[in-house]
Amino acid sequence: MERRTLIKSLMAAPLLSGLAAAGSAGAAPSTGELLRPARLRRGMTVGLVTPASNAWEDEDIRFAIDVVKSLGFKVKEGANLYQRTQYLAGPDAARAEDFNRMFADPEVDAVFCLRGGYGTPRILPMLDYATIRQNPKILLGYSDITALLNAIHERCGLITFHGPIAAQNFTDYTLEEFSKVLVRGEFPVRLGEAPPFEGSPGRVERRNRVTRFRGGSARGRLIGGNLTLMCSLLGTPFEPDFRDKILFLEDVGEAPYRIDRMLTQLWLAGKLDEVNGIVFGKFTDAETSGNTFSVEHVLRERSAGLEVPVVRGLMIGHVDDQTVVPVGAMAELDGDSGALILQEPVVS
Amino acid sequence: MERRTLIKSLMAAPLLSGLAAAGSAGAAPSTGELLRPARLRRGMTVGLVTPASNAWEDEDIRFAIDVVKSLGFKVKEGANLYQRTQYLAGPDAARAEDFNRMFADPEVDAVFCLRGGYGTPRILPMLDYATIRQNPKILLGYSDITALLNAIHERCGLITFHGPIAAQNFTDYTLEEFSKVLVRGEFPVRLGEAPPFEGSPGRVERRNRVTRFRGGSARGRLIGGNLTLMCSLLGTPFEPDFRDKILFLEDVGEAPYRIDRMLTQLWLAGKLDEVNGIVFGKFTDAETSGNTFSVEHVLRERSAGLEVPVVRGLMIGHVDDQTVVPVGAMAELDGDSGALILQEPVVS
Known part of the structure; x- marks a missing residue:
């Protein structure tokens, strides 16, 4: 990709x-x-x-x-x-x-x-x-x-x-x-909004719509990236502090049961309860053939018990149209509109 | 499998x-x-x-x-x-x-x-x-x-x-x-020895020989099993105590770079330094096509810096001829002969 x-x-x-x-x-x-x-x-x-x-x-x-x-x-x-x-x-x-x-x-x-x-x-x-x-x-x-x-x-x-x-x-x-x-170092500014239609409307809408899993608004510093790599830091001296963060996650080439296993690890480790909000980016090439839950089901189910805003579909991950997310920067996640808004300067 | x-x-x-x-x-x-x-x-x-x-x-x-x-x-x-x-x-x-x-x-x-x-x-x-x-x-x-x-x-x-x-x-x-x-509840007894030749000698020897990565002898209680699952417990309240244990690991269908990533996580988490010995079982269907290190290279390299006995090839994992390993039982690992010896009764 x-x-x-x-x-x-x-x-x-x-x-x-x-x-x-x-x-x-x-x-x-x-x-x-x-x-x-x-x-x-x-x-x-x-x-x-x-x-x-x-x-x-x-x-x-x-x-x-x-x-x-x-x-x-x-x-x-x-x-x-x-x-x-x-x-x-x-x-x-x-x-x-x-x-x-x-x-x-x-x-x-x-x-x-x-x-x-x-x-x-x-x-x-x-x-x-x-x-x-x-x-x-x-x-x-x-x-x-x-x-x-x-x-x-x-x-x-x-x-x-x-x-x-x-x-x-x-x-x-x-x-x-x-x-x-x-x-340009803009702020406040929205990151990773779904781009306008390209190609056939049906296909693009399915891929690029931002979906609200849970509404509300939250602030926190951004951490995250690739789900597999975030899980591979757990238990190590390089494990990030998840408390009060806005966590963003994406992955590529992982079957839904693997995404399930990794989110379950974050959940068991208490990390999903520590964050102030979750942004799921793109989970591409997820090998969804066979008798499997969809990626959407897996993401939605693991988010269901949380009391923070959760959205899915920002342009984060292994996709052509890709945003830049500053790790460590203060952001606001608006779960109602699906917007991730950078709240402070990230370059000097 | x-x-x-x-x-x-x-x-x-x-x-x-x-x-x-x-x-x-x-x-x-x-x-x-x-x-x-x-x-x-x-x-x-x-x-x-x-x-x-x-x-x-x-x-x-x-x-x-x-x-x-x-x-x-x-x-x-x-x-x-x-x-x-x-x-x-x-x-x-x-x-x-x-x-x-x-x-x-x-x-x-x-x-x-x-x-x-x-x-x-x-x-x-x-x-x-x-x-x-x-x-x-x-x-x-x-x-x-x-x-x-x-x-x-x-x-x-x-x-x-x-x-x-x-x-x-x-x-x-x-x-x-x-x-x-x-x-029969036997002890002391060897577990998972390579079975005798079956089929063509060359093929069986390659698959079933026990290889010494590092010699010496150690005692400890057994923990382990599937590498992916052991890693998925890290950072959670269900993470086992690795100290002074004999760690046994196997996996199936994981490419060498994934095995590398998981062993690296155990290493970064300090777990490989905490154990008294390591037994690698079988890593089957490892998708070794393409430009990749072999599984052997990955296992051997991550073991290279350790000062405990490490063997590879016991009949643990996704194979037809499979042993039973009691989690929690005291065992001796003889890195010179490649023997894993159960040292105490595990059933009453």
Whole structure:
């Protein structure tokens, strides 16, 4: 789902003017230990890293470099970009060192992940959290990158960003979400709204409607990302604090019974009772053949006993039109309208 | 892998004489809160339950009943045996009530699970642990049943049994392992040794050899079962205590990167450093196509830094020839010879 071989909307460089025009969207008050990285500006240098799996093909690496350049940035290639060790982009120590170096490097302004796959939990103990804390930068990625986003926010107080990988096409939708969060630094602003109809109305409505599971309104800091990765942090020293958070979850390629098992683990661990609200993003390629509950049933049932707003269907996850969700930022979840509203600046 | 439609070795009832001859294999000293259930004897009544998924077909239920009868027991059918609610054998409350009732019922001497599948984590908070503690009985099953085996041992002190489901064929090997642990109550006794050659030597050797990852000898009480289920207990109130244990693990249908992720979670949670030894059983149908590490590589690598004996290949898991492992019993793991030796009586 992540792989794209065409740049749809970037090569015409519509963002360049947006980047050039980007100014301050308001003062960024420090909230305790919260660290806001510098917003993206034209000409900045983006470090491109592979902390999890390697690129599928070399052409995907060149594509990712083109994507980042077309967004208006210089690219600093990670040392491990072309490494392949089965499903990992090189040995753990090398991937961790590459990642740490990008935060230490004064030439690098932001860090984008080329892709997810699998591998970030393996390097969590090898990250240099002190250096990351001393050099706050935008960190962008999703899927397996979820472990990094949440662990780094937890340990460093840095706001991190659940959003597109570099090796994917940026649709107009994705580009606009990316721009409003990371470039223009807008707030308050709605994140991940269902895009307007494309293609046949029936199909798009089914996929892109935001569904209310439980109404009401709640505030909290955002944590979450990939459900599998969030569960794989449970019981470890990298388990995030779920209390009073707005939890967002997505996944890909997991059968409903697996989604059930993972949500049941979060429930048994008390996490679903600790959060102030839940946003289910997209659960794509869920292998729903056979004698199974639907994903909708599983999500709805596990939410049924909760007393917080729960919505489903925001554009979070393995989809072409994808929003950017800042991990650690204060947000409001309006369960009645299905809106997730960013409440504070997330870049400085 | 669990499903079998033929009874191979049971209908000739070779076990009946064994059951009739079963006597006391020695006094069972109480070790703290440890509870040993009564050994299996001919004519006992076995409660047949479906705490996870339903049977595939009604004929599988009839088959399971025939298996239990052919072992020399009467069968008390669980109220949920024929229930099907998508991948569950009926609603959670009904499955939990059925399970609780079997332990409370004075007519029922032992509880066998018809199959695993998925669903036991959902009912963990609904089990009547006090009643189970007051009515210690043999509980037998594996795969998804892992959550019950470990949670019940943890909460009740009852020794539970990781072994065949009722809806599977008992090979000669399986029957002998079943008999020596649950009927004859032997100790000290080796569990899960690789069976002798069957079929072509090359194939069998590859599958059934016990491999030493790290030598040495260790003692500890047994915990474990299905890797996925053990991980799904982490961070929950049903997480077992891993300290000083001999941990045994198996899985089915999980790609190496998933096995990697789960072992990494156990490692990050400190559990691999807490145990006194590790026994990897069988990891069947592991989807090893594509650009992936082998299962062997994943298991070996995650064990490399440990200072306890680690072996791979005992007959634990989704295989025809399957042993019975008593959860909670004291065992010795000899990493040099690859032997897992039960050190105390597990039935009374």
